[in-house]
Amino acid sequence: MSAALPDDARRRLQHDLRNPLTIVTGFAEVLAADRPLSDAVRRDYAARIQAAAEEIRVMVDQLLEDPGDLGGQSS
Amino acid sequence: MPLRLVLIEDHQALREGLELLLGREGCEVVGTAGTAGEGRDLIERLDPDVALVDIRLGDESGIDLTRALLDADPDRRVMLYTGSSDVELLVSGLDSGARGYALKEGTPSELTAALATVADGGTYVDPRLRPALLSRRTTQRVPSLSKREREIMDLLSQGLTGEDVAERLVLSSETVKTHIRNAMSKLEAHTRVHAVAIALREGYISGPEGADS
Numbered sequence: 001m002s003a004a005l006p007d008d009a010r011r012r013l014q015h016d017l018r019n020p021l022t023i024v025t026g027f028a029e030v031l032a033a034d035r036p037l038s039d040a041v042r043r044d045y046a047a048r049i050q051a052a053a054e055e056i057r058v059m060v061d062q063l064l065e066d067p068g069d070l071g072g073q074s075s
Numbered sequence: 076m077p078l079r080l081v082l083i084e085d086h087q088a089l090r091e092g093l094e095l096l097l098g099r100e101g102c103e104v105v106g107t108a109g110t111a112g113e114g115r116d117l118i119e120r121l122d123p124d125v126a127l128v129d130i131r132l133g134d135e136s137g138i139d140l141t142r143a144l145l146d147a148d149p150d151r152r153v154m155l156y157t158g159s160s161d162v163e164l165l166v167s168g169l170d171s172g173a174r175g176y177a178l179k180e181g182t183p184s185e186l187t188a189a190l191a192t193v194a195d196g197g198t199y200v201d202p203r204l205r206p207a208l209l210s211r212r213t214t215q216r217v218p219s220l221s222k223r224e225r226e227i228m229d230l231l232s233q234g235l236t237g238e239d240v241a242e243r244l245v246l247s248s249e250t251v252k253t254h255i256r257n258a259m260s261k262l263e264a265h266t267r268v269h270a271v272a273i274a275l276r277e278g279y280i281s282g283p284e285g286a287d288s
Contacts, residue, residue, distance in 0.1 A: 011161060014159050014161075015130075015131050015158040015159050016158070018157075018159075018179040018180065019088070020086075021158075021179070022089055022180070025180070025182070026093070026182070026183050027092065030096065030183075051088060052092075
């Protein structure tokens with residue numbers, strides 16, 4: 001699918017998807033680690049993962065619906 | 076003493092997330108900014124041990140910011156941070172004089188170790204980029220590196236500083252500097268980290284095994 005995208009849009013998508021993905025993997029790693037966290041911190045980290053996942057979902061939906069628009073996404 | 080870091084990242088949630096995650100890893104994030112202009116002011120004012128700069132800052136370029144920072148102060152330690160494994164972008168990034176190049180797919184602990192390497196005067200290229208660098212090897216001939224130059228480039232690729240290399244090889248710092256200068260000249264590299272990247276790409280060195288470099 002991404003092969004059909006212009007190079008610039010593909011590079012931008014690759015970059016933009018990494019931002020929320022980095023949040024998901026970073027905070028998931030902390031939550032999965034065997035270190036004590038307060039309930040408030042745990043909730044905060046889970047909320048950050050949730051928001052980042054939603055951002056990814058929006059980007060993927062947009063990619064599926066109208067790949068041409070991705071060239072205008074901000075990073 | 077914790078590593079003092081300035082973080083320039085235009086994605087607000089990631090900027091805030093990294094501040095938290097790197098803080099947990101023991102870094103002291105002394106400032107953050109979302110634009111190149113704010114970032115430059117902050118870095119010049121706070122003089123951190125290392126600056127982590129996103130390659131894409133909205134419509135601005137983290138590579139241009141790095142170039143401007145190093146034009147003003149060549150000793151500034153900057154690590155570029157990107158979601159892209161595009162090798163052409165990597166070469167442009169290293170041309171700017173950045174001492175490190177990290178991918179966003181790395182873990183917070185990997186990123187912290189890379190930042191510490193650069194803050195200590197070493198160089199860092201994300202090990203995930205090595206296959207791309209090696210596959211880019213061309214048939215174009217570049218002057219061969221001597222055994223000693225290859226050995227030194229190999230140690231630099233592991234994050235050692237020039238002084239560390241001198242100690243390891245029982246050489247004077249000046250001798251190591253001369254070898255590095257000669258290797259950079261042969262490889263037509265502008266900086267040490269650029270020379271390491273070219274040496275990897277050209278197959279003169281294989282880099283450390285595993286992902287802990």
